[in-house]
Amino acid sequence: MSIKVLFFASLADLTGMRETEVDSRAHTSVASIYTKFARDFPRLEEHRASLLYAVNSEFVQPDSPVHDGDEVAFFPPVSGG
């Protein structure tokens, strides 16, 4: 009953984590997972306005549902190229 959670770039630095897990039964949306981590790492709130959310390697809206086995990723606007 778990969801894999990935942080990238500044969010990985900020949380000290690249990858962790949460209990899928405790969350109904990707935003609710982010809120959980923002309680432990308040500076995550600074990123919320520009935050990008992905579920299983696809961009989603903050209110998108999450399911057991999903891979959820949080990251700032991309800067490749």
Add this chain to the structure above:
Amino acid sequence: MSIKVLFFASLADLTGMRETEVDSRAHTSVASIYTKFARDFPRLEEHRASLLYAVNSEFVQPDSPVHDGDEVAFFPPVSGG
């Protein structure tokens, strides 16, 4: 008292010449030089409408004057690239 005359691409094939000379005293413009060759090679007239004229490696108008020692070139629209 001579002008060097160059033909390129289809004009060189048509005249059988890449380079020749004319007497500078017989010509007042690049067009008059072309007319001289068109008497010997009438098919040159077919090219006149699209013809490009250069004197000393610079594009010029048909009525541009010519002088002793000039290098005059006649060629069709370019197709490099």
Add this chain to the structure above:
Amino acid sequence: MFVLVREPIDIQALTRSLVGSEDGAVAVFEGVVRNNSRGKRVLYLEYHAYETMALKKLEEVGTMARERFDIHGIGILHRLGRLEHSECSIAIVVTAAHRGPAFEACRFAIDTLKKIVPIWKKEFYEDGAVWIQGGN
């Protein structure tokens, strides 16, 4: 060909692998590491990616380019890890019968990549390092 690499990018090999007998034009974009950014001297860069998603999105950029423009081949190589000044971070190669679509698709591909492919750049200065955010 849509690839993330950790070694120097060989653009000529990418081009050769893409050029077909119907192609008359190749447009290439290369990103290279500048020695300065926002007025600060950059010592070197690091590129990091969400690799599985980045590969998926690189392919998506290619598919979109093919749908929108009359092109034949498109390949994108993005380098990850540490890069020094003047090294190539990305190469996009587009082949087409004619130059118009080749240029337009190449420009479209880099513009789109910079919005949707999850790769981030970290700039290292003498006094620290900063993650660069897109859209700045």
Add this chain to the structure above:
Amino acid sequence: MFVLVREPIDIQALTRSLVGSEDGAVAVFEGVVRNNSRGKRVLYLEYHAYETMALKKLEEVGTMARERFDIHGIGILHRLGRLEHSECSIAIVVTAAHRGPAFEACRFAIDTLKKIVPIWKKEFYEDGAVWIQGGN
């Protein structure tokens, strides 16, 4: 660097010679020999030039591009003589801090070259050869 060559073009060497420490973007155009033209199978091509004027006009294309766009380096190599399928006939490399001017200057350079640089292409088919006129 504005050159007429009779050997295969080494684009990577041209790029390396142009990229400076302030450059972040490189746009490249390559022309390659297609196997067909106006519905006919092309066996091979020949490019001929009015060499002294062509070199002068290539430099002029470079100067115009620099005046019009915010770029750093520009180089153009055009190959002459006989070329086979998929061989590169021309390479234009433009370097700049940012990609917009690099793309625009590269496009400008090839469009302008095709109007003002005295080089002509002759296409060889199974049943003869034809000089290609620009502006067709």
